[in-house]
Amino acid sequence: MTWVPTTAAEREEMLAVIGVTTVDDLFATIPESLRPKSWNLPAPESEMAVRRAMAGLSARNAVCHTSFLGGGFYDHFIPAxxxxxxxxxxxxxxxxxxxxxxxxxxxxxxxxxxxxxxxxxxxxxxxxxxxxxxxxxxxxxxxxxxxxxxxxxxxxxxxxxxxxxxxxxxxxxxxxxxxxxxxxxxxxxxxxxxxxxxxxxxxxxxxxxxxxxxxxxxxxxxxxxxxxxxxxxxxxxxxxxxxxxxxxxxxxxxxxxxxxxxxxxxxxxxxxxxxxxxxxxxxxxxxxxxxxxxxxxxxxxxxxxxxxxxxxxxxxxxxxxIYLCLLGKEGLREVAAQCHARAEYLKSRLSFLQVLNAGPTFNEFAVRLPRDAEQVVSALAERGFLAGLPLAAVGAGEATDLLIAVTEKRTRHELGAFAEALKEAACS
Amino acid sequence: MQLIFEKSRPGRRAAQFDALDVPEASLPPALCRAEPAELPEVSELDVVRHFTQLSQQNFGVDSNFYPLGSCTMKYNPKLAEAVAAYPGFSELHPHLSTCPAFRGLCQGALELVYETEQALAEIAGMRKVSLQPIAGAHGELTGALLMAAYHRDKGNAKDTMLVPDSAHGTNPASAAIAGFKVVQVASAADGTIRLDAVKEALNESVAGLMLTCPNTHGLFEPRVREIADLLHESDALLYYDGANLNAIMGHARPGDLGFDVMHFNLHKTFGTPHGMGGPGSGPVGVGERLEAFLPGPRVVCEGGRYDLETPAKSIGKVAAFFGNFLIAVRACAYIRHLGGPGLKEASENAVLNANYVFARLKGTYQPAFESGFMHECVFSAAPQAKAGVRALDIAKALLDYGLHAPTVYFPLTVRESLMIEPTETESKDTLDAFCDAMIEIAGKAESDPDSLHAAPRTMPVGRLDEVRAARQLDCSC
Structure with a gap:
């Protein structure tokens, strides 16, 4: 089998050195009564077949949307x-x-x-x-x-x-x-x-x-x-x-x-x-x-x-x-400043919504929508946006509340387009 | 080697970002740090060269034989690395599973979780599996929490966990965090658990027993079914530490042996990388007694659509989502590639290799037990130690041969123990080279012990002063 290098001839030599005749003899300490009642596993697949199947599963996940989803886990840029x-x-x-x-x-x-x-x-x-x-x-x-x-x-x-x-x-x-x-x-x-x-x-x-x-x-x-x-x-x-x-x-x-x-x-x-x-x-x-x-x-x-x-x-x-070394002293300051600035810009473009945070925010903030957040994120997903995390789903807000995160990856153009799309989906 | 911080030069930089195309923003100074973090100021090539050179100061499975007992250092297939890097897995946001509105956007990932849990359940003869636990010890803790929840639900006042003296240290540590008192059970001279010791320790307060099988002596526990029955008679549960599952795939299943709950180590049995100490993955499996208590939410499948559901009496969440998902992706690829026959063959060859090493070394080193080793074999260097060469010296000497040392000083039940687990992916040539080196070292232990005390000589550093490390505590710069 693929990752076992031992040839049939080598197996025989090894068994002879051990002093048994078959590999099964090495399992003699497991009583017959305790052998598997079932072993209903799929047949082996070639590397090509595995890659095809896994690529198929991978393709059924959304990773091309413009993401504003955070909630503790963020879409940051990772240097090559x-x-x-x-x-x-x-x-x-x-x-x-x-x-x-x-x-x-x-x-x-x-x-x-x-x-x-x-x-x-x-x-x-x-x-x-x-x-x-x-x-x-x-x-x-x-x-x-x-x-x-x-x-x-x-x-x-x-x-x-x-x-x-x-x-x-x-x-x-x-x-x-x-x-x-x-x-x-x-x-x-x-x-x-x-x-x-x-x-x-x-x-x-x-x-x-x-x-x-x-x-x-x-x-x-x-x-x-x-x-x-x-x-x-x-x-x-x-x-x-x-x-x-x-x-x-x-x-x-x-x-x-x-x-x-x-x-x-x-x-x-x-x-x-x-x-x-x-x-x-x-x-x-x-x-x-x-x-x-x-x-x-x-x-x-x-x-x-x-x-x-x-x-x-x-x-x-x-x-x-490695990430912290690649960013260094100035790069870490810059990426944080960019996340904050881009989030503030989006906030300014969402003035038609109520922001729930009382004080300053870093790169994420919560808004109250005029309608159910799950409906809004569904509509926006169809337009290519992951609009954020509906807070009711984690028991952290009302059904209308949405948590929006912005990272250094979001361009002014994307922020503007998202603000427009959100206005349409939430308020029209 | 210099530290990366010692290579820092003011003003040097590596990573660049897009220019800021929105207005700058600031926060009140009281909310901001006074000074920037003193991270290294280095170029990208500085970083690349530094970490490339660091990597070259490591032994790994790709470069060296690594027969670390109980750790199953088998080859980590490149296929698994390739599929785990597919963007549909690696770039997928976990909160897509959190709200129903997004669940249609992560169906492939949910299917993979479902499929992997199903496959693991069949391999181990368990009813259900949860991928949530992040490492083996985390799986143990989850298992112990499940046992506690079961007893609480039934109104059983059971607060004691039995743990054999040969168990991994994580077993008693995990049981303690789950709130149990730990009582140790002695092994018999033949290296297996003593049935009378279990009987003696068993009383109304015993919630369960944690057992590794084959145990850390590398031996199958022949009385495991009797032990399970004994425990079940008093409504106590049997836990399977899956560290040694690589010995028995296709030949025995923990569920059939009478175990109620277990963890898997995907990084041992299913070929996912050990990553210098992690990330691993420690899925928990349960039989029918514990099914209702599993961590939630769980992936369920209805009419081809994958959704989430939390079991009726769930203990809650042990991970934010589905555990170390990208490790499960690797394990899933591994299981698919080998299939049922390949998994069985993996175990058979793991056992063959360990027995071959045992046969070749038993005349030179003192076997800890006479026979019956499965995927690993244990020797004692006590005779060599009498002559002044300890297991530690043997371990260091091996490094100069380009061979990683076996596990030494574990299990604790064997003096000067050398615990050797070659795994199925090593060839006879490699095993022979290792055995030849071990035999040569045993010769030197008699003829020239000082040469072993001076080992290793060919590594970047010699033996390091651990007492100084603990006394002068320099843990950061």
Whole structure:
């Protein structure tokens, strides 16, 4: 079969060395009574046939529309060099750097990624990655519980409702108490998001102060790309900063793989979950990189570990690092400024609609339409636009509310055409 | 090698964007960062050369034999990479599944989720599968949450999870996060779980047992059906850790063995890349007892149209959408290409290769167990360690042969363990080269142990000072 190289002659030689006559003899420890009751799987298909079938499935998905769909996941430009480098198989066919000497590429990339995250967020320590934005919020909550020995988790209204649901699923049996709002009294943490799920920008510095007075932690879920412009979690006094890293050069990919970003302050480091890379030296004084503080992790601590995480999203973290290097200091500032400016322009063209955000927004905002949002997005999809996310679908608004996101990819012409089309679909 | 930050020069740039063709906009200064993030200022070639050189400091399956036990480092087919890059998959926005108005725009992706879940269910003899869990450990946690939900629903006061001493560390860690107390169950001298130890540990408070099969000693658990029956008698559940599913495809199915819930590791069994430590994918499969509790929403098919539905007693969401979708795309291509016969043949050759390595090395290294290895074999370097050469030294010596080391110091039940999993995609020539190297290293352990203590010599760095790394904590620049 295709990926098995062993010839019939070799198989015979190998069986002779093993001292059995057939491959089936090697399965003798599985009793006959436990053999499969069914094995109703398709026949093999050639590579050509598989590609044809998968191309057929791929073609039945809409990726050519002009997109204003966000809701935590954004259609940003990805420079070609990101794909060219992250698809090098020396990276993607390696595993966890258990042998550091033969994994220096991986380990240096982890160290550089952690450095980039710290510089981006203004935090002191970052881990090597978690699964995604939602599980990063969950890990931040359990980390806060470990640090404060309290069990009350306060979720601010700004938090992505999907993250809130994931948090409750993951912690269902841990006896946590949940509240909404921003009261830090007796709380392990208050979890906020900036920009909010509806796109509003805030400064949570004062809340950080109130949290710390009350002995609670402030967890800030941030939008990495927005930090080209916005006040950082570090500047606000956050204890733990977490993010969905998809905006940093990861394709939308219908939901994953994505990247869970986590960073914290030095005093909380030892309670942080996930792998951590560190610089050190060999006997000759050459700089090299290893995984460190592994006594926090499941393979050492088992049921007492900080988390059960083992495989993480290392290749996605590499993509984020490459993206941040390609953009650099000025490029990240520019892309954030462009997203904001283009969104503001669209907002100005939608003056016929009520914007629901009370204050400033970054690149996403919510509007109230004169009619059902699902109907409007259906009509606009036929005209080649993904108009945004109807908020009722995620339980974050009325049936008439629509969340509209704008990235650096949307041109003035597209923004103008969309404004016209939306006016027609919504108001005529 | 220099850090990318050390290559930064003020004013240098790589990526460019379209010129801004709308008015500039600003936010109040109080909402903005004080200084720009100090990211590297480098050219595109600087970045390309830097990361190309970093990649060259790695062992990967494409360049080196990688017999890391329990990790199934098989070849990652290029076909899977090619299809995962199709724009209809890679550029598809996940919120297209969120609202009914958009669902017609992602029918191909929903069909792929549906088809992959169906195929995995048949492979494992499970009723239903959910692709939501993002990695193996996440699948374990999801499985443990399902078990907790089942017992809560039935009013069972069961708060204890049994875990064998040979289990992956993720098993007890996942059980703990799902709210269970963990009780360890001892293995017998032959490397399989002791039935009397399970009986002894089993009481009214036991919610379930987490079992890897074949276990992390590489051995099939012959009493698995009896264990399942025992558990089911007291309404406890049996969890299958799918890390070693690559040993048994087409020869046994967890569902037929009596398991109620399991996770798959698509990055092990189904050839998707390990990506330096991730992304993986850890779909969860369930039998009829747990079907109603699966994460939602789920893809359902009615009259050729794919839609979403949340099971009656769903535990909720463990991922925002359908887990690591692009990994599922790869696994789907893998399953389609091999089909039923190819999957079976993959397992057969994985077992053949491990047994061949075992046969060639059992005269040189001390077998951890006498016989019965399936897709991996475990040795102990305890005799060598007595002479001053530890499993770690053997691992480092292999690197100088251009061979990745086996898993060392796991399973914890075997002293100085060397856990070797060659996988089915390696040729006899490669296995021979590996065995020759292992035998030569064993010779050196007697004749010239110091040469092994000095290994590796040919890597970019020698052995690194891990104590210094932990004490001086330099984790970023």
């Amino acid at each position: 060099a990101v794909d060219a480098l992250a698809t090098r198989s020396e990276f993607y066919t390696a595993y966890t750097p258990y042998q550091p000497e033969s994994s220096q590429g991986t380990l240096q990339a982890i160290y550089e990624y952690q450095s980039a995250v710290c510089r981006l967020t203004g935090m002191e320590f970052a881990n090597a990655s978690l699964y995604d934005g939602g599980t990063a919020v969950f890990e931040a909550a359990t980390m806060s519980v470990r640090l404060t020995r309290r069990r009350r988790i306060v979720c601010h209204e700004s938090l992505n409702p999907l993250y809130g649901r994931m948090l409750k699923t993951h912690t269902a049996n841990l006896g946590f108490e949940f509240a909404t709002g921003d009261d830090p009294a007796d709380a392990a943490c208050v979890i906020v998001q900036n920009p909010s799920f509806l796109g509003s920008v805030a400064d949570f510095s004062a809340l950080a102060g109130r949290c710390h007075e009350a002995g609670a932690l402030l967890v800030v879920s941030f939008y990495p790309l927005s930090l080209g412009m916005l006040k950082t979690p570090g500047e606000m006094g956050a204890d733990i900063a977490v993010a969905e890293g998809q905006s940093l050069g990861l394709p939308l990919g219908f939901g994953g793989p994505y990247l869970g970003v986590m960073a914290t302050r030095k005093e909380h480091l030892r309670k942080m979950p996930g792998r951590i890379g560190a610089a050190t030296e060999d006997a000759q004084g050459r700089r090299g990189f290893v995984l460190t503080l592994q006594a926090r992790e499941q393979h050492i601590r088992r049921e007492k570990a900080m988390s059960n995480i083992c495989s993480n999203e290392a290749l996605c973290a590499l993509r984020a690092l």
